[in-house]
Amino acid sequence: MKTQLTHIPGKPRIKAPGAPEVRVKILNAESVAEIQKQMVRFPIRRSAILPAITVANRQLGYLSAEVYEEISEITEIPVSQIAEAASFYTLFPKKPRGKYLIMVCDNISCALCGADAMIKYLEMKLGIKRGETTEDNLFTLGTAECLAGCSAAPMMQVNDRYYENLTPAKVDKLLEELKSKE
Amino acid sequence: MAEYKLLFRNIDEPDQHTVKGYESRRGYIAWRKALTSMKPDEVIAEVKTSGLRGRGGAGFPTGVKWSFVPKDSPKPRYLICNADESEPGTCKDRVLLERDPHAMIEGMAIGSFAIGSHLAFVYIRGEFDYSIAIVEKAVEDAYKAGHLGKNIYGTGYDLEMIVYTGGGAYICGEETALINSLAGERGMSSMRPPFPAIEGLYGCPTIVNNVETLACVPHIINRGGEWHKKIGTEKSPGTKLFSLTGHVNRPGNYEVELGTPLSYLINELGGGIKDGNKLKAVIPGGASCPFLSADQVDTPLDFEAMAEAGSMLGSGAVIVMDERTDIAWVTYKLIKFFKHESCGKCTPCREGTKWLTMMIERILRGDGKEGDLDKIADVCDNILGRTICPLGDAAVMPIISVLQKFRGDFEKHIKGKKKIEMEQFSFA
Ligand SMILES: Cc1cc2nc3c(=O)[nH]c(=O)nc-3n(C[C@H](O)[C@H](O)[C@H](O)COP(=O)(O)O)c2cc1C
Ligand code: SF4
Ligand code: FES
Numbered sequence: 001m002k003t004q005l006t007h008i009p010g011k012p013r014i015k016a017p018g019a020p021e022v023r024v025k026i027l028n029a030e031s032v033a034e035i036q037k038q039m040v041r042f043p044i045r046r047s048a049i050l051p052a053i054t055v056a057n058r059q060l061g062y063l064s065a066e067v068y069e070e071i072s073e074i075t076e077i078p079v080s081q082i083a084e085a086a087s088f089y090t091l092f093p094k095k096p097r098g099k100y101l102i103m104v105c106d107n108i109s110c111a112l113c114g115a116d117a118m119i120k121y122l123e124m125k126l127g128i129k130r131g132e133t134t135e136d137n138l139f140t141l142g143t144a145e146c147l148a149g150c151s152a153a154p155m156m157q158v159n160d161r162y163y164e165n166l167t168p169a170k171v172d173k174l175l176e177e178l179k180s181k182e
Numbered sequence: 183m184a185e186y187k188l189l190f191r192n193i194d195e196p197d198q199h200t201v202k203g204y205e206s207r208r209g210y211i212a213w214r215k216a217l218t219s220m221k222p223d224e225v226i227a228e229v230k231t232s233g234l235r236g237r238g239g240a241g242f243p244t245g246v247k248w249s250f251v252p253k254d255s256p257k258p259r260y261l262i263c264n265a266d267e268s269e270p271g272t273c274k275d276r277v278l279l280e281r282d283p284h285a286m287i288e289g290m291a292i293g294s295f296a297i298g299s300h301l302a303f304v305y306i307r308g309e310f311d312y313s314i315a316i317v318e319k320a321v322e323d324a325y326k327a328g329h330l331g332k333n334i335y336g337t338g339y340d341l342e343m344i345v346y347t348g349g350g351a352y353i354c355g356e357e358t359a360l361i362n363s364l365a366g367e368r369g370m371s372s373m374r375p376p377f378p379a380i381e382g383l384y385g386c387p388t389i390v391n392n393v394e395t396l397a398c399v400p401h402i403i404n405r406g407g408e409w410h411k412k413i414g415t416e417k418s419p420g421t422k423l424f425s426l427t428g429h430v431n432r433p434g435n436y437e438v439e440l441g442t443p444l445s446y447l448i449n450e451l452g453g454g455i456k457d458g459n460k461l462k463a464v465i466p467g468g469a470s471c472p473f474l475s476a477d478q479v480d481t482p483l484d485f486e487a488m489a490e491a492g493s494m495l496g497s498g499a500v501i502v503m504d505e506r507t508d509i510a511w512v513t514y515k516l517i518k519f520f521k522h523e524s525c526g527k528c529t530p531c532r533e534g535t536k537w538l539t540m541m542i543e544r545i546l547r548g549d550g551k552e553g554d555l556d557k558i559a560d561v562c563d564n565i566l567g568r569t570i571c572p573l574g575d576a577a578v579m580p581i582i583s584v585l586q587k588f589r590g591d592f593e594k595h596i597k598g599k600k601k602i603e604m605e606q607f608s609f610a
Contacts, residue, residue: 111515
């Protein structure tokens with residue numbers, strides 16, 4: 001068996017002598033409670049890693065070494081295992097991003113329906129290139145691989161929402177809406 | 183053979199995603215029937231009779247797969263529904279997740295009972311925030327209505343179900359990578375054997391099935407395997423969901439009887455090619471499948487006919503390209519995807535997809551050299567069949583097909599120095 005129990009319930013975790021105390025400062029009480037809930041849902045605790053980093057990412061918008069430490073502190077899962085898993089996935093940015101993460105699909109079905117032009121249009125509207133964030137920290141622009149919205153191409157995801165059958169007019173309207181909320 | 187709505191029959195009912203709405207249309211009758219009046223072996227036998235084949239891409243017979251779970255194993259068994267839908271061009275599972283989630287849950291329950299599992303997972307891709315919310319609510323409601331949980335229907339059978347969300351990685355749709363991801367490791371594929379049915383999640387027997395496959399199961403239990411076997415063709419029975427995308431007038435998800443001609447899907451259901459243009463090429467089963475040329479458009483949509491035509495039915499993502507399409511540019515879009523999604527575990531796939539991407543990019547920039555296409559074919563040949571999981575093959579099979587069928591599109595760039603302004607690579 002490859003996977004093993006990372007924590008034997010009832011036994012306190014043994015800390016290396018002199019290892020520094022980690023205080024949970026970045027994650028808020030709500031996230032901590034949610035992570036604690038996830039910890040006990042699975043046959044082995046290690047399965048809670050992905051749910052835990054998902055919770056952290058939802059609160060913070062990106063992950064960092066400090067966050068891995070805190071998750072480790074809460075879950076008693078070795079920090080190396082957390083970092084190992086987190087670094088594999090694209091859904092968790094590893095550096096701060098704008099308030100709205102705009103991910104435009106540029107895979108095949110969307111590309112056939114003008115995704116590249118849509119990305120150029122967004123670059124022009126936002127005054128940034130893909131991979132960059134606007135100066136007001138409102139928008140980060142990126143490209144995504146197929147998001148399973150192919151029959152309504154071109155499409156994009158902005159934070160947790162899909163926007164499909166994009167046209168320049170639709171993009172204009174959405175950007176106006178998001179800006180006016182500030 | 184034509185459109186046939188079985189899984190899509192109720193998706194336009196506004197309350198179909200609720201437990202009440204689903205129950206009102208004969209929902210959960212099959213689960214009750216299986217649990218209260220059938221033995222696990224009888225369920226497996228019925229699914230075997232139905233001829234149902236996996237809808238996740240490989241088309242493996244579902245009943246046969248279930249029968250691989252060792253009967254005498256003292257270990258717990260797990261059933262996982264693969265809702266990671268990320269094969270480019272595929273968007274059909276999402277429709278089921280959002281509009282008829284209980285069909286999948288009922289199929290999972292029946293499948294779990296058949297293999298003796300008391301814990302089932304739905305592994306959904308993390309980008310599907312909306313679908314995830316709907317499925318989570320559906321599972322919660324199924325518990326409340328007594329279809330899941332302890333002592334279901336008074337039979338003493340317990341079944342727990344967990345919705346697990348992924349982290350955005352195509353490879354996690356591959357079953358061994360999915361299992362590793364669910365176990366908290368990096369989502370990388372493992373060598374088979376051992377097959378998951380023998381040694382899967384947490385080292386225990388595990389069955390991974392696609393959303394659409396599982397959604398077929400309640401119909402089979404309700405109406406019998408013989409009934410299902412009569413739909414479609416002899417070797418590919420049943421209906422299939424197809425995601426029709428690209429240069430068509432009415433892109434969308436359609437359900438047809440297996441064996442329906444590809445041209446029926448494109449022309450009758452999809453309204454033909456956009457702007458009155460002519461057809462140039464079709465990928466019939468998602469980005470992993472070889473291209474078909476326009477003269478193959480009457481090929482029946484079933485596993486055998488597609489294999490005979492040199493391609494695959496795959497996940498049912500029909501990507502249509504009109505005469506103006508530069509196939510070299512399409513090939514670049516595909517290979518850069520596989521390069522991005524390679525998990526990096528084996529060298530031919532990790533390095534090969536990178537070199538292929540760089541070479542094809544160079545050709546598109548107008549810097550192609552004589553002999554480049556042979557070199558590309560050589561790299562493909564060195565990946566094919568030499569990798570741990572099928573992603574390596576998936577990356578090169580489309581390229582091998584375009585080098586045969588649409589070589590001219592590449593030569594225009596190499597000989598004619600035709601240039602395309604290349605975009606930057608995707609950033610991760
Ligand atoms: C690279 C790769 C990606 C895959 N992605 C998916 C996917 O997104 N959804 C899916 O159901 N199957 C996917 N599969 C197929 C699964 O490995 C597995 O065969 C399938 O889920 C089994 O279900 P089925 O027997 O019901 O088809 C993928 C396979 C490979 C090699
Ligand atoms: S073929 Fe590619 S994706 Fe599959 S295990 Fe090898 S490197 Fe990973
Ligand atoms: S190709 Fe863009 S969503 Fe599938």
